[in-house]
Amino acid sequence: MAEVSDCLACYLNVLSKPEGLPDEERLLLDDIVVPPLRLEKRDVLCSQGASFDALYAVRTGCLKQETAIDSAETLLTAFWLPGDLIGCDAIDSGRYAGTVSALETATLCQLPFDRLETFRHRLPRLCRRLQNCISRSLREERLNLHQLLGRTAEARVACFLLAISACFQRRGYSPRSFRLPMSRSDIGSYLGLTQETVGRTFMAYQAQRLLAVRGREYHLLDLARLERLASSPGRRQKRP
């Protein structure tokens, strides 16, 4: 029982709205939710191209999504942190858009999609929340990535750190100190940079007392200045 309502809390978090769902939807959801799932480091949650059958809500841990493009190239297209919903980009195509694997031990709730579809008419509020969740992802990623496109490595890394920081803060963790289980290479692939450049940028930040990094432990020392760096055009400013 405790387990199931935990799951419910998890969904409410993910499909975030402060007020809860109507009782009838909560009860029905209890019926649909699959008990939590546990992945160890390097375990694969789903493979690119595999048939889409469930959404997953991240409860703890960190995962990455890798999409093979070109038979020779694969991109890191997403990181998933606690509170994120995995699989929103697979709903229409019916296949997972990339291979999702755990960067560290992780626990997830599974929401089988066919059962959600079956009961769609009895879960109007939940569906609306799901719709909102996808809409928000679309808006935020579109903006973030377009912003990154015109930025220097310095600004891209700052954007990345601040995004992570904001995410942790929303979940109730410290926005200034955290551990990130991904490698420099992962971060580079996600940001469109090389691992060397990512590492060098961290070093430059450290020299400026903006950041303290030791291995994969990060301490943001000056959020205000990082924000200024993140939104500094670096290149690309028009002069009207």
Next chain:
Amino acid sequence: MAEVSDCLACYLNVLSKPEGLPDEERLLLDDIVVPPLRLEKRDVLCSQGASFDALYAVRTGCLKQETAIDSAETLLTAFWLPGDLIGCDAIDSGRYAGTVSALETATLCQLPFDRLETFRHRLPRLCRRLQNCISRSLREERLNLHQLLGRTAEARVACFLLAISACFQRRGYSPRSFRLPMSRSDIGSYLGLTQETVGRTFMAYQAQRLLAVRGREYHLLDLARLERLASSPGRRQKRP
């Protein structure tokens, strides 16, 4: 009557699935759809931050979405072509994510969102199509933009031309010859490049007989080679 079913056809195109909606949904939709809207060049469809009240399906013409970031910087975050659905990124926030304006004369169908919500329970198929549409956008943009992040100007421009080409082809127009009403500067802002670099890249393509450009008329002369360019990592290849 013709007008209304035209609108319906428009939606079916936008929320694309070959088979039609059930009759009951078609009839209800006729009731919801607002007769087509016409915009002239430079007319504004909606302003960033304005209250979100409708989705718009592009019937003809071309529009752009500009998002102000920083009080000093505004990014071109989307182009909208015939068949596209405008406003998917505003559903959850209740505010339009950017200012959308016409780059040339355009006609659109308006779908008031509150009425869609009111009849949500009687439009299950339509809602599902909307959900699919947003999911697809999320996946495609995520992939495209992450791809662009690591690419040279040469490859970015090729990606852009091919995306446009594919879009026109899907709508039944020529994939090799088209007019694009946006300026070099618009394209640059969208791709994270300067107008000079965009123009120079076009010139370089012309010198290689890949492309013929005159003003805003484009003729793709060698799709295969363009595709190779678009997916050539340019930089960023790992050697394992």
Next chain:
DNA sequence: CGCCGCATTGAGTCCTATCAACCCTCGTGG
């Protein structure tokens, strides 16, 4: 102990932003 993955550091090269100049077209107003 020795290997392997990851991180750091350095030198050289290429790409692209920047700044500046010039051309063209078009719409406006005298």
Next chain:
DNA sequence: CCACGAGGGTTGATAGGACTCAATGCGGCG
């Protein structure tokens, strides 16, 4: 009808950022 100006497009020179290639250090794990 023409002059003018604004906006968009093209071209060139320069400087700096980031990739590439290569070598070294570090840590965990078999």
